Amino acid sequence: MKLNRRAFIGTGAAAAAVLQAPMVLASTSGRPQVLVIGGGAGGATAARYLAKDSNGEIDVTLIEPSRSYYTCFFSNLYIGGFREISSLAHSYGTLASDYGINVVHDWAVDVDSEARTVSLAGGAVLPYDKLILSPGIDFVDDAVPGWDTSAWNKMPHAYKGGSQTELLKAQIQAMPEGGRFAMVAPPNPYRCPPGPYERISMVAHLLKETNPTAKILLVDPKEKFSKQALFEEGWNRHYSGMIERIGPDFGGDKVEVNADEMTVTIDGVVENVDVCNVIPAQKAGRICDMAGVTEDNWAPVSGHTMVSRLDPDIHVLGDSTNQGDMPKSGFSANSQAKVASMAIRGELLGSNVFPARFSNTCWSLIDTDDGVKVGASYEATDEKISSVSSFISQTGEDAALRKQTYEESIGWYAGITADMFG
Template identity: 65%
Template sequence: MTVNRRTVIGSATAMAALGSMKMTLADSHRKPTVVVVGGGAGGATAARYIAKDSAGGINVVLIEPTRTYYSCFFSNLYIGGFRDFESIGHTYGKLAADFGINVVHDWAVGVDRDAKTVALAGGGAVPYDKLILSPGIDFVNGAVEGWDITSQHAMPHAYKAGSQTELLRAQVLAMPQGGIYAMVAPPNPYRCPPGPYERVSMVAHILKQANPTAKIIIADPKPKFSKMALFEEGWGDHYAGMIDWIGEDFGGGNVSVNPKEMTLSIDGEVTKVDVCNVIPAMKAGHIAHQASLTEGNWVPVNAADMSSKADGDIYVLGDASQQGDMPKSAFSANSQAKICANAIRGALTGSSVFPARFSNTCWSLIGPENGVKVGATYEATPEKIARVDGFISQIGESSELRKETYKESVAWYSAISADIFGA
């Protein structure tokens, strides 16, 4: 079997692919190889930009276990009924066919930093000259008393999109009339700061239509949250009397759950609930910890190129990184990936490297055509990625402006999806 750079590889053929990859390297006078672990907003963007801008001068290998990537960003809109599930799913065929990226559908289970190889669950190891890790998040064990990953079917987190997202929507739609939806919100820092509160808005939207006497409880360990005033304004306008937010000052950080009994305890007061969306504290994806790159829960990186402070040949993007002022968002990961790709091309081929400039925008949908946003620009300093300036939607904006903001977010989703996975 011959496997070339334009082949999409399944885990069952990973060993054959690795053998062919070694021959390809030898036959191409040892072109440098960049291995990317994680095919989301950070990893897939970096793989695409390195491949498309190096004119075949760099072998790019993307390791991603799933054949269809479901984006966490915009998954709340599926929960709220504003998008269908297929619209948030993306495949890797164009990255392979149009950009010559070797896409290996397998789990990366270990990094040998001395040998410069990445081990695969299916067997074998992929050699690299430069390695990019974009593994997203995992959850901190014991972060919510009574909940662990085995409880995710009874009390879904839905913070890794896919079947968990479908499950949470199905549970909400199956709630009895007048039932209770509860969310346990995460502590800082976590993926997508406005995400839990947009989700509450989307759940409230479908309950208002199908189950108008239902109630929503948010147990939150934080004293405030992203776009708080905007969400509270929108909840008052669209879902008056339906949502109770219980913050740190009122016991929101003293929480436990019982998945078997379907109960939530807030500061000792136990409530029987019908749906419990537990979003625990987060940490960098497992492989970052396995590679001994983390300090605490995240990977410290250099702002200029996203390289790990522990290993200059490994770069860490997006949610897993500890980089400074940027939020953990898809827009951030995509922005960081382009800076990283430019730096790696420069290191391996001598091409021009430009000063690092970053940007981010986070849109949220509160109700039908009621979109809000927050964003900023950033620069690299010796200490961190530092915020330069920013913007946020304002209280009391016109319905026309909110509608335009929502339309802007829909256009952005189409554009960033094409930028990540190939137009």
């Protein structure tokens, strides 16, 4: 059956209006207070399910600085010319108007876990009974020598949706005829394992149409990568001679960049490029550090409830977690959010809690109507979230099946964004 919006959530999405954020210092309702930091696939989903399923018995506040949320998933399709940037933007109005969620557009700047409060940049201090952290990723300092936050307008990461994605596409479109695009891929673990390689595919698709003599240099510290056989088959079929990958055997793990000179140095050899997409090593969003729930860059959690192993009143979702076998993806965060919201409702209201089960699929587009996927189902054990079954597209599939896979991904996007934002 083709996965579509209705199959994913069972309901349609209402049009969302931009919400003016109220300034809230505390609640006097007497109801339990749950704060959610981060309005992406994990945080927005958790806030919506908590509000929807508690029937008003829990006060839910969602803290997210952006009034329009741009999904990182599907942003590669914008680079390739398959979507408009506006199709990736979503607002929080329906979560407020239809679900009664208090949406606060501000930065969370501190967590006091003893007092159970969150401080906001605007000066408010919000109390909580339970706190959900879903801040996505941040980047490891000095992960790529020569690159830091001061360089990311010249060498964008474009690994958070929005302006960076637009910047990278504009740079690619402005490349000289026969120019050279470079990507520095990240080490494991990182957000969306197939993401860099789908991006290479979409850059190649764009260049094939607009700058067919251009070349792509992929510098990769990993020996293997997600869907490698599928991507390499597709690159040979659609973009023969355009893409060169340098792995660790040839210096892909010994890379420096110079944003001012627009060079990439690979094991001492200097390469001149016209555009460079640097995707550094990643870590949990910094609010997790502030809350004291990280170890070795990530937040360890129990798969049964997504509760932090370091603080029983804090749950962590999505890319920031160290939870076991699930990849860091939007689908994973959405799935984890439902488990966490059920566990929190059970603890605060005494409602039923069922064994945690999760699912994930990652779709990738290689060229027009050439879609592939990988995914799995998962269950929680005391040690971790464990994979119990998996699937992956196969090399050599016919064009009709690849087109069906791509269309399935379009239905999934409509479904998950409606599940997140209502």
